[in-house]
Amino acid sequence: xxxxxxxxxxxxxxxxxxxxxxxxxxxxxxxxxxxxxxxxxxxxxxxxxxxxxxxxxxxxxxxxxxxxxxxxxxxxxxxxxxxxxxxxxxxxxxxxxxxxxxxxxxxxxxxxxxxxxxxxxxxxxxxxxxxxxxxxxxxxxxxxxxxxxxxxxxxxxxxxxxxxxxxxxxxxxxxxxxxxxxxxxxxxxxxxxxxxxxxxxxxxxxxxxxxxxxxxxxxxxxxxxxxxxxxxxxxxxxxxxxxxxxxxxxxxxxxxxxxxxxxxxxxxxxxxxxxxxxxxxxxxxxxxxxxxxxxxxxxxxxxxxxxxxxxxxxxxxxxxxxxxxxxxxxxxxxxxxxxxxxxxxxxxxxxxxxxxxxxxxxxxxxxxxxxxxxxxxxxxxxxxxxxxxxxxxxxxxxxxxxxxxxxxxxxx
Numbered sequence: 001x002x003x004x005x006x007x008x009x010x011x012x013x014x015x016x017x018x019x020x021x022x023x024x025x026x027x028x029x030x031x032x033x034x035x036x037x038x039x040x041x042x043x044x045x046x047x048x049x050x051x052x053x054x055x056x057x058x059x060x061x062x063x064x065x066x067x068x069x070x071x072x073x074x075x076x077x078x079x080x081x082x083x084x085x086x087x088x089x090x091x092x093x094x095x096x097x098x099x100x101x102x103x104x105x106x107x108x109x110x111x112x113x114x115x116x117x118x119x120x121x122x123x124x125x126x127x128x129x130x131x132x133x134x135x136x137x138x139x140x141x142x143x144x145x146x147x148x149x150x151x152x153x154x155x156x157x158x159x160x161x162x163x164x165x166x167x168x169x170x171x172x173x174x175x176x177x178x179x180x181x182x183x184x185x186x187x188x189x190x191x192x193x194x195x196x197x198x199x200x201x202x203x204x205x206x207x208x209x210x211x212x213x214x215x216x217x218x219x220x221x222x223x224x225x226x227x228x229x230x231x232x233x234x235x236x237x238x239x240x241x242x243x244x245x246x247x248x249x250x251x252x253x254x255x256x257x258x259x260x261x262x263x264x265x266x267x268x269x270x271x272x273x274x275x276x277x278x279x280x281x282x283x284x285x286x287x288x289x290x291x292x293x294x295x296x297x298x299x300x301x302x303x304x305x306x307x308x309x310x311x312x313x314x315x316x317x318x319x320x321x322x323x324x325x326x327x328x329x330x331x332x333x334x335x336x337x338x339x340x341x342x343x344x345x346x347x348x349x350x351x352x353x354x355x356x357x358x359x360x361x362x363x364x365x366x367x368x369x370x371x372x373x374x375x376x377x378x379x380x381x382x383x384x385x386x387x388x389x390x391x392x393x394x395x396x397x398x399x400x401x402x403x404x405x406x407x408x409x410x411x412x
Contacts (some may be wrong), residue, residue, distance in 0.1 A: 001301025022302050044224045050090045056412055059084040061154060063405025068398030069186035070366070070390040073161040074199070080154065080405045096121045115209050127202045134238065135214040136409035138227040138248040139264040140204055141293035141306045151302075152342040152374030154405045159308045159326035160206035162348060164363055168201060168235045169194040169272050171279050171316040175353050175362075178317070182246035183364035183395025192278045192316055201234035201270065202291070203310050203324060210236035210246065223252040231289045232268030233310070241321075242283045244269035260299050264291040270312060278316075285313035300319040305329035322362045323351040345369055 048370035063080035066072065066317030073077040085105040092098050098242025102115035142160050155161070163185030165178065170176040170193035181188040185200035227248045231237035233248070246268025255262045267290045275282035292308035330344035350363040372386035384407040392399050 007283060023160065048119070053090045054088065056087040057085070057409060058411075059405040059407060059409040061405055063154070064403055066401070066403060067400045068396055069163065069389060070368070070401065070403075071155055071161060072163055072186055072393075073156075073202050073205065074311060079161075080403060081107045085277070089215065098127070127216070130303075131214040131216070132212075134209050134211050135229070136209060137204070137233075138214055138225040138235075138250050139233055139266045139289070140250070140291050140308065141262060141295065141304060142204075142206060147394045152340045152346075152372040152384050152386070153344055153346075153370050154372060154384060154407055155370055155388050156206060157306070157326070157344070158326065158329045158346050158366055158368060159203045159306070159356075160367060161202060163202055164324070165200045165202045166233075166234075166270075166312055166322075167194075168315075169198075169274065171271070171275060171282065171314065173316055175317060175319070175355055178314075178322075178353065179355055179360050182360075182362070183392055183397075183399075184261055185363075193272075193275045203308060204233045205236050205328060208236045211238045212245070221254050223251045228380040229268070232270040233266050233289055234287055235270045242269045242271065242273045244284060244286075245298070258296060259392075260292045262291075262295075265289070271315075280290055281315045285299075285315050287312050300334040301331060303329070303331040311372070319353050322353065324363065325349050340374045341372070342374070343369075343371045364392050367391045380411050382411075383407070384409075 023187075030246065045344060054314055061080060061082050061084065066080055072394040073079075083105075087103045089103075090100050095183045098119040098121070100115065100117055101113065103111055103132060104114045113134075114137075115134050117135050120132075122128065122130075124132055133274050137143045138277045140160070142157055147278050163184075165181035165188040165264065167188060170190040171186075172181075173191045173192050177190050181190075187197045187234040189195060189215045190388040191196040208228035210227075210231045214227040216223070218224070227237070227247070229246045229248065230240045230388070232246045240270045246266065248264070248266035248268075250261055250264040252262040264288055265285055269284060271282045273283040289308065289310040291306055291308040293304065295302070295304040297303075306326075306328055308326045309323065309327075311321045326346070326348045328344060328346040330342060332340055335338055346366075348366040350361040350365060352359040353362045368388065368390050370383055370386065370388040374382055374384040376382050381411060386405050386407070388403045388405075389401060390401050390403070
């Protein structure tokens with residue numbers, strides 16, 4: 001299980017002493033474990049006889065504030081001005097059974113359990129696993145693993161981090177209510193349901209894993225993962241709030257060495273049942289999504305790309321649904337041993353709705369170009385410098401912004 005990075009601001013910290021002490025103890029214990037010990041990949045037994053393995057990551061990132069909220073998937077931390085810490089642990093009480101957990105910081109104000117699930121591997125000779133608990137995402141090329149040093153870029157793809165104006169606890173009463181929130185996903189409000197201003201939902205939430213059960217089947221050429229979860233892609237949950245489970249699936253085919261092609265699909269109710277009283281059928285409104293991705297690795301190059309399409313039912317409007325399309329591609333090249341460069345191009349667009357006098361996209365389209373270089377001066381230490389340019393000409397209080405950030409990471 002690869003660590004998902006969480007962050008904490010560099011400004012004055014108001015940490016809870018008990019949580020900070022707990023995190024420090026975990027890090028001290030982890031440092032005593034042999035460096036490089038990693039949990040087994042799905043479907044494979046660990047080569048080491050050790051029954052407990054621990055790995056972790058500490059990443060400091062410093063850059064400007066992001067007044068356009070182009071990188072915010074949550075308000076818990078500033079994405080470009082943070083201290084990120086993650087600790088992963090795996091325990092094998094007996095053959096074929098593994099317990100995996102992850103503790104991560106959020107602003108160093110608290111340490112929380114971000115993942116906890118049981119993995120059962122019933123047949124040693126076959127790559128079949130069943131996972132139950134707060135499980136990894138079974139959708140898309142990015143959501144399951146993140147980067148953890150894979151790509152020399154500071155930001156994440158828009159499909160996995162950019163906040164839309166749609167919310168799980170509030171609905172627009174008319175098309176004009178939705179159009180007024182174009183580019184305002186960082187603080188949107190609607191008249192139906194919870195009228196208080198709050199953040200919206202991303203297409204895919206890469207910060208939080210969903211609770212449920214997951215089945216993985218694999219071979220040298222084909223991998224398939226399917227999951228039944230409590231929430232949806234944009235609104236993963238631990239507690240059910242609409243009595244309708246979410247379904248997701250991902251298939252990866254390795255046609256030849258270095259080339260992998262993936263396809264994903266998901267469907268899940270994203271609105272709270274509390275909205276049934278103001279919009280009949282709200283509890284059954286779904287987010288449906290599909291994605292196709294490809295990755296090619298050869299020599300000094302790694303290139304990947306993905307197209308994600310998602311649509312949401314909005315029962316309070318006359319339109320059947322609203323939709324979004326995200327496309328991104330990125331490449332990494334090894335310039336010298338320990339020195340990498342990367343580039344990502346992205347576009348996020350939206351379907352149009354009738355405003356009464358014209359047809360407009362229900363959200364403001366976004367274009368992003370991001371580049372970066374990374375250097376590994378010594379083993380397990382990585383320094384990255386990234387530049388990100390965002391354009392959102394049709395909405396939001398900040399419509400064009402260029403952000404520069406530096407990052408230093410240590411992992412064990």
